[in-house]
Amino acid sequence: MKMEHILIELFLEDDVDLNQDLEQGARLKDLINSSKGCTIVEHEIAYAGRNGFVHGVEDSIGFGGEMDIDSTIDHSDEKRDFLISLWEKVCKEKIDEAYEEFMTLKNEYLEKK
Template sequence: MIIISYNHVLLEIYCLHEENKVVPEFCKKVHKPGFHCIENNCANRGVTYAPNEFAFADENGLVSDLESHIGFGGDMEPENVSQEKINDLKNLWKEICKKKIDEAYEEFMVNSGLKK
């Protein structure tokens, strides 16, 4: 018996290619990182976690523009507050994001005529 498990992993990938260096043959466009960087284990690739991110991925699994994601931080994370307060704010952000996912599904089902 084969047991298949999966998980969605949201990472931020960036290009560290330096000017005047050879561009890898597989590179679709310098400084436009994507799956091709991961698939080819590109030496110019950098990867980091994307914690507390709320995003929409396109048909290729990419979050293709700045309007398609938002992460907890910036003006959402006040300075000079306790870690406990930050944790409370992150939990609030998580609750709101999960609610919006449910709302998006319900709205889609109604607007598409697929809701029974």
């Protein structure tokens, strides 16, 4: 069996509490069906907390906005593909750095206890 991760963005009414729904046994399929729509999030780095939720905009960043390239620039598709590959490289490096930093902090903390 293999494991895959996917980041899905759900569009919900303001009063929906996904954490509560999951704790009461809701399945992802049910949550998607009860949403106003959903999309797969691409080229994103995020911190997912309890129940796998990325809670706020400060907990993630995706390739887009000012990071993206103006489509009117010559060869913009080709340049965009290259920029996305750079973004992927940076994200993976930062994930490795975060792991190493956490392990150092964890070991320091446990040695003090």
